[in-house]
Amino acid sequence: MRRFSILFFAVFFSTAVHAxxxxxxxxxxxxxSMHAEKIMDLMLPAIDxxxxQSMAMATEGKTLSAKQQQILDASTAKMMxxxxxxxxxxxxxxxxxxIYRESFTQEEIDGLVAFYKSPAGVAYINKMPAVMQKTMGLMQTRMAEMIPKMKAAIQQAVEDVQNSK
Known part of the structure; x- marks a missing residue:
């Protein structure tokens, strides 16, 4: 029984230490190593x-008066x-x-640090801003295609509800 207890505690504590x-x-x-702060800073112009672009899509290409454009620009600046x-x-x-503390073990963090300090990790970090910019551009295109379809679906739902009375 004593051997079992020793084995149990050895396994338990090695697992606890390991994780x-x-x-x-x-x-x-x-x-x-990830340049997380820099990446956050690089995201802001893309969000802006x-x-x-979202505001332009919301106005559906309508020509706005100078005052309307000024209000829209001021609102966008406040949101940004x-x-x-x-x-x-x-x-x-x-x-x-x-989040990182709750999501990763020490061993995993050590592995990630090693990756981000490796040539592949450095390349990943250096290329991510361009990847993110391209992704945002493509997402804008997808959104432009999707918004009219979403508006039509919403309009259809509203009409269906009104017709169901």
Whole structure:
């Protein structure tokens, strides 16, 4: 029985050690290796561009008066300022640390740090802004194609509800 207890505790503790939560220092090293702050900063111009395109799509190509355009531009600027503030690294950083701590083991964080410091990882980091920009562009195209279909489906649903009385 004693051997079984020793074996049980050895397995239990080795598993617990093996699946240890990562340290904040290792998460910081990973975020630095990933250039997470820089990537967040690079996303904001893409979001700004997307927001302007969305506003243009919302007006459906109608010509706006100078005053209407000014109001639209001011609204877009306010939303972008809010987004920049809410998605600032200072506000997002603690969330990233928490998510990585809850999602990865120390061993996994160590492996990710090794990857992001490798030539393949460095290439991945360097090419991600272009990948994200291309993705956003293609998504805008898809959204432009999808919005009229969504509007038609919504309109049909409203008509169906009205006709069901």
């Amino acid at each position: 240890a939560s990562p340290s904040d220092a290792s998460i910081e090293e990973l975020l630095n 561009k997307s927001m302007h 300022a809010l987004m920049k503030d809410e998605m600032s690294w200072d506000k997002m950083h603690p969330m990233y640390v928490q």
